[in-house]
Amino acid sequence: MQWYWIPEYAPRFIDGVIVTLQLLGISVVLGMLLAIPIGLVQVTGPRWLAIPARMFCTLIRGTPLLIQLWLLYYGLGSLFPMIPEIRESFLWPILRDAFPYAVLAFTLSVAGYEGEVMRGAFRGVPKGELEAARAFGMGRFTLLRRIWLPRALQNVLPTLAGEFVLTLKSTPLAATITVFDVYGVGSIVRQETYRVYEPLLFVAAIYVCLTAVIVVFFRWLERRVPRPA
């Protein structure tokens, strides 16, 4: 085992960690913003919203993330240059870069998986609490904001922690579309130093640390949220 390359590549690994965290952070936040309505309409929404939401979750959960990523990046990405309006628009520099495609793919993935989790979470809130809120004269949105959503999130916080760890562990897939996250930097080191195991072990150790950070953060969050007995 030889580790002489670590100091040389340390700055690039730091950049890689930042890219990984950005990818994870943005897609988790945007994904959850989508997952909440996707879960909600499946519980109370009209059929014309519930059915597409259900189909979206099935589609995302039933196909490999790698294929989704490639479909967006290579598939959509190869269609855009053929439309002159897009080539000349201000969006072009963004659409040429791989990172936004990765963010889109991971956001949709989080939305699909967590939409399913939120569906169960909304359903799991006792009816009596919602009826009590209605009896207090709360409107639909106040009820959602003050009772239904907080109670649903509270119940699935441990599940979400596990799900976000899974999302973190899938972020290396972005390296297959030329995003240089931690894993991508590790691949560069492997190519340049001809070392096979050490860079992979080092990358694995970084992911274990990042996983630990997520787990500890959610434990802290769970303690802050008051739990009914």
Add this chain to the structure above:
Amino acid sequence: MGEMFANWHHLSFSGDGWGWNLLRGLSSTVQIAAGAYLLGLTIGLLGALGKINGSRLTQWLLEVYTTLIRAVPELVLILLLYYAGTGLINELLELMGYQPVDISGLVAGIAVLGIVQGAYATEVIRGAMLAVPRGQVEAAQAFGMSGWKVLLRIILPAMLPFALPGLSNLWLIVTKDTALLAVVGFSELAMTTRQAAGATRAYFMFFAVAAGIYLALTLVSNQVFRLLEKRVRRGQPDVN
């Protein structure tokens, strides 16, 4: 523009169509997934027994195994196990005076994904075994059943209803994880699709078709597991 979406002749089973290639890719994917799943179940069963009944050392080793595997990205694990595993086997062979062998992608893929699955299966099966009421096991022992018989006749059938939802999830995960083997160059469905897309430039269509095939696999599996669950739950009162 329209032809980028629907160049259906690329999918044909004759001439220079990619139909057979995709079908072969699908067949590899299903074989690897099935092999890895069975290996994972075997490891999971042994691991669960070890975690519940094993010595302190066994329990600790299994804890390290399940924790590490579940904290490291599958992609990294696949590369590590793939290179380390094939390298190790060839070194052993050379030490024993044999020629190094080319380990088939199929076997390597099954082994690598099986080891990953095993960690998750250990936890699923352990939880299900602990959910079997203690009294049932004690009753079996009181009847004079040996440990082996208690396992086969009581614990395994009684834990299946608890384990099956988790196990069906693991099957769905492994079918999709086979796509990761494309990264080590193994030609299962994802890799074949990528080659087809690159050769024909019909990227969108091929990846959409591949997504459709994986989705069909998932939906069929869902139905099978639904039937299985009904079977292992026979005689149990409806929960809902």
